[in-house]
Amino acid sequence: MKKDFILFFFAFMGMACANEETTQPRIDLEAPVISLLSPSENASLTGNTIPISFAISENDELHNLGWVLTSTDGVTLRQWQTHEHSRQFIADTVLVLPEVQLATTFRLSVAATDHNGNRSEVTTSFILTP
């Protein structure tokens, strides 16, 4: 009985495991890739609008992404974030800053994380002259 049970048990477990995938998961070390198209580094923009355009690609799944607009001393002026599960994200929008009265230098940072703990950030500086 003991022998029969042990044989039965291992046969049972073997059948159970037979359907399991043999490939082991891997640790993803690739961070999302950000292409910041606009504004370009050291761009000189006129008016009160900032065209923001970027594309993000990821080898697995995106998680959080967004941008933050700061002054040169690091004060946050505007920000936007969203959540995505896709591998690609494209943003093409226009930000209006009616409060700007003088030529001002800003920084725009775009960041993205994936579901595997990887993070990317790209920053550009530009001048806005009303």
Add this chain to the structure above:
Amino acid sequence: MAFLWSFMNPASACDVCGCGIGGYYLGILPQYQKHLVGIRYRQQQFRSYFGQGLFGEEQNGYASETFRTTELWGRFYPHPRVQVVAFVPLQHLTRENNGVNETLSGMGDITLLALYEVARTNQPQNALQHKLLAGGGFKLPTGKSSYSVDGESNPNFQLGTGSWDVSFQAVYILRYRMMGLNTDVSYRMNGTNENDYRFGDRYNFSVTAFHVFESGKIAFMPAVGIASEWAKKDASGEFYRSQTGGKATLSHVGLDVYRQQWNLGFSWQHPIRQNLADELLSVNERFQVQLNFLF
């Protein structure tokens, strides 16, 4: 005894969350060699922290989850050395996140186990006795695992895991007169569900000391012990997921009362040390009450 514990930033829809679904909790099995049917209720509470935001901003908030499980269970002996144990859980899960409450209720994942009595001493009652049980079983994907909000599905806030899982278990009981020690080791190998998500495998270990006091027709069995669980990281598709897995050690105390064919038990657990989901999840106190009929 198997322990299972089975986690905003403004944009994070798929937050970390307690993951205690679909498991079994064996405990000290009362009065070996008798069939058993019972009902038990257990409650687990988790707190999942939002962590740092996308731009490194501190987010001090957290979400609270309470997992309540009412479970029908039974143990049957098809052979004097073989026992089959079945658990049929009914889940009631709640989650409060930034004033938004979510609730899930329904059947969880059924677990079936078979344990074989590998060794047993046949000594007189007042001598040192021991018993070794070994076996394993399956967890069936009977609980729904498709709950989503705005198209976002959190694998850790579901009634079931959606996967077929295999477990291996060994129980060793050492007893001298009215005192005893119950040691339980288990390993659960989780399968992949239809969303291509796989919960990390679980390892559990617990040791519990107990003493039986008899008073007339009633027997009291206080117990105290410690338990640990290690969970590997979950995987989605071909990659491991961050903010999953971890380990926790809990102390526990309990009291079982026996009278004729009835057993009423209570146990309470307190986390001593934990590092879950990259420290974004904490497990709080949890307890269980059970009423069993032995025949």
